Amino acid sequence: MTMTPVRPEQSAVRRRLTVRTVPGRIRTGVAVLLVLVGLLTVALAAAVGNARSGVQAIGHDAGPQVVVTGDLYFALSAMDAQVADILLTGRGAGRDAAARRYDQFRGQAGAAAVQAAQLAGDDPERLRTVREVLDGLGRYQRLAGEAMLLARQSGYAAGEPTREVVATYRRASDLMKIELLPKAYNVALDSGATVRQAYETRRSEVLSGRNWVLGTGALVLLALVAAQVYLARDFRRTLNPALALATVLALALTGAGFLMLSAQADDLREAKEGGFDSVLALSRARAISHSAFADQSRFLLDPGRADTYAQTYLDKSQTVLYVEPGEGEPGNLATYYKGLERIVDAYPRGTFLGFFGDEARLASPSVRARLAGVLTAYRDVQRDDRRIRDLVARGDRAEAVSLRMSRGTSGATARFDAYDRAVVALREAHAHRMRTAVRGGDDGLRGWEWIPPVAALAAAVLVLAGVRPRLAEFR
Template identity: 25%
Template structure:
């Protein structure tokens, strides 16, 4: 600053005082414009990132996972229906219809929220066509089941299962993958852009303040005048704008970070765990329905359970939950979605609900072992009764309890996610207009503050 003032005050400097004041005014306008551009660019980038995470990608990701729930729920219910004589499992019939209704609704939701053209459109179209074919195969299986033709029923059901496993679920995964990739890319890019924008805003703001303060000092030393009130007001507004902008962008960035890293990451983990649980529950019923492929379905069951919670040898779900409560950390070797969620606990009630889902899963696995023991002992009907039963202590009842605990954890994170996204957007709402007004005010105050001094030399 002292060097600038010294340069302007040199006796051999060729510019006149009015010319120097005009240069100061031009510099004020230039640095103000640079600051305006920097702030608007940063705000728009932040808004785009928040909108991508909160309004474009995340709803599609959650919808994709819920479609998997609906599809596998349909399949599990129809398998339970086919396990018993026709008409004897109306709960399964009702459950199938409910899951089908959810699938239809979510396909419409997914189609209405297309943000990335064919990347989303193609998997949605695949699911729409595949669902129609799946329903046709299921109806054939039901018809053969009603006629008592078990072999034909199994052939039709296998065809439907292949559509489920090789068309519907992969398409839902593709929809999830597309949006996850865009979300992660946008979030990572925005963090880098935000850092660069902060530097540019600081540089532009500092330059503007230096110019305004330099003009004040020049006027005071060269013209022996007290501080110019309008320039003083312009300086105060510039400083307030710089401080307010920095704070607002930092707050919005924290809103986005909380929504993405604390809430959304958990939401995605929980939806993946729920989908894997649905697939496992379906595989359990298939194991009893189609003995020819029992080994394949058994492997599918344990593979999906391991994705949810891989419990190390010598431990149980209960001992791991107890250790987490007492030690506050996971047991070595404990992996899976639940372990990942326990490593991302942030909000009140989240830990308790997650541990409840773990304990419930452990009880569900214990019942599954009973089902397989009954089946291997030749007690097929007893195994079916335990598998499709919804009374306390039976398999489907425990599956529902797991879903409740999982859903409670998800709802906790969803509430925070929605709040942070809305708060982040609210924080920067209309910020471009406010910035333009503030910068224009700085320029006008500077102009009118220097105008009387310039007129003195024109007279």
């Protein structure tokens, strides 16, 4: 066999492996077969577990957390915008409507904060952040209430708040801007990070699990065919029906497992890239837009900080849709309006940056049509902004305030609402895709907690049943 002499311990091992009797060989073969079936079961169960974790994270845990915290940010921004509007209006028209909206957004913010706390679950850092938002919300409401009370008591004309009112509002608004909003936003981002990580690791594990299923399944089939051949040759039987059935079962299990895992990988990708990514981006775009819209109100309310609010309005607008100033042009609102007109006119041609730019790059034809609507509505909002700032520059504050506050179809608030509805509708289209994919993933996994062990057990029984009569021949 070999040139070197066999050492005693080696020959002992070999003796154990080299089974000389026929029943011994059969028993060894059966043992190997059962181990292989066990490996296939383990590979399948592990891949199923990974798929389930992935669907759970995107569809049921961190995914919804992103939406809820995004809504929290939006409701907080909208609350602060309404307070600015109420203070801006003074005893003028539109105060009651703004007050109703304030109550509505306050309710939404409270509900979203509670829900976010529930969804934060066992992540201590995230839970702490949500708690801080809830605490801050209480302080904010006190300060805002104080400012609104002062406004009611002094009863000034629209656009002419008293110094005291502005000072109190500044404290409320700074609290919102510096403490509450960043925390709400960061929780949304952190949940988004959890989804991304879950997606990347789980999906690649599902794909490698699929290869393991294919590999172990092939080994099981190979071993079963080998067993069939061995029995046919050495025992002169044509076909062992039990083994044949086990082969069919193993083939079905491997095939079905492979297809199911492929579908899971596709569902995960669709949920993440077709749905979740855009839901997150549009939630952020919506949140930032509300925050910018509040800056427009603050710009009117607080002339002492008008420059700052104009600048933050521009920065936020640039985040939503970035406009590169032309050669030699300064980056200010005037060049932003101009560049935006150019981009919206050209769409769907041309590329741009910002949240809407990301959306435009990924968009399917149906999304493109909706996005075109969003962009037009966004341009309308910016045209109003330009008009408001022009009026202020000309010294016509009253007209600027009335344009901002008017809820008729030509009012800035109404047009902002139309824009907001368009963004929400687009986000909903993606959320629908996400839900469909998640449901597909959930449905695809149904039954797979028991299919692998039951099928493996059945295969094992069939293998044993198949060799039993042959072993019996040696008794």
